[in-house]
Amino acid sequence: MNATDRTPADLLRSALAADPGRPLVTFYDDATGERVELSVATFANWVAKTANLLQGDLGAGPGDRVALLLPAHWQTAVWLLACSSVGTVADMAGDAAAADVVVSGPDALDAARACGGERVALALRPLGGRFPQVPEGFVDYAVEVPGQGDRFVPFSPVDPEEAALIVAGREFTGAEVVERARRDAEGLGLTGPGSRILSGDGFETWEGLSAGLYGALATGGSVVLCRNLGEVGEEALARRIESERVTAVVR
Template identity: 35%
Template sequence: MTPADVLALIRQDETAPRVTFYDDTPGQTRGERIELSAKVFANWIAKAANLLQDEFEAAPGTTIGLDLPPQHWRTLYWAMAGWAVGATVTLDGVTNADILVTDDPSRAGTGDLILVTLAALARMSPNPLPSGALDEAAELSTYADHFDAWASPEDSDTALIAGGIRTTYRDLVSVPAARDRRRRYLNVVDAAAVLRGALDTWAADGSVLLIRDPDAMMLDRRLQIEGATPTVG
């Protein structure tokens, strides 16, 4: 099973929840709760993939540095968009990637730069854009909700680089023993573990719960409300 297979499965039930996100980080985004149905999540992936392909000609062989908070809904759709175009998503040496996707305007890469604003309702970056950077908040909504890739990756192509380990498209997703539509709380802080946990959950037709900087006093109540089962990936 590959990320493309997972995306096809996600789309089968458009109304099913696929991502639920809480932000407990001190600051302007504290208290945000986002729930994305399969259709809405697939639309975000398509828009980001179209941006990568149309603006930067991303394709198999392109490296995309992912420099976003691990437990964030935007991290999930940018990773899926990278795999949709057949690129290699890297969590190592991100500033050396062909395309850097980051929420940090001070990060300077050697290639193209996409600046992401984490706030859910942002329509433009609140920070000055680095020279040549693309403002995701201002630009992403202009791209189509349907995506057709120019080329597909080989199963042996590298899908993910993390911790010095290269994982191929063939080996990125674990094949589930059976369907399990439970909501899984990914209580891990490592970005690679979050991405793998999300892929494996969706492959089983489940839903992902992410909580950024979880408030320990509210955690049990949130898990009860969301009907989520904690997991380590």
């Protein structure tokens, strides 16, 4: 975190410069038993590859709208930061028909077909696995992203005062995302580097995004992002909190 950071992508660059090896996102899916831990460096590499896919292969640029029909998931977090890197508007659970690009999980493919632009499908399988068969009318993210470049440079500078995020019908600039995430941090229990928040909230609200991604990124902390947390009993959750060294919990 740096006082001059104005966009979520800036926050990620600062985190990478400060301590690339520390954990940033640890993801659990309690319906499948999946656990994935991504360091700042690994997460940033996924973001760079995804931003190159978005800007290069999909032809998206500043101001274009990217509808993200995705649950709270580590790959969703990657796409949010990739959109910030390119300068596109990430529209969480947005109207695919109004989007230039749609990115869909397996449960939202029918809605995603309303997009007249580029369509990307995510299988959301463990270890970033592919679809057994690519959905018709889509490209498979897991097929397309590995060959993308590990370094990303936007074709046009990203303006922090332009729209960057739409969630629950409200639009935020990149600068507003950073400022609000910093304001939220204390209430979430994120007190600075070393803070580790466990979140079971979805990404369909600002509060879920703040607890599950932006708050940790804005404070030098990390997040344990849990999907299907209702599958976990209280004793198992307590063990996870202890083993993951969680310092704050949002459910």
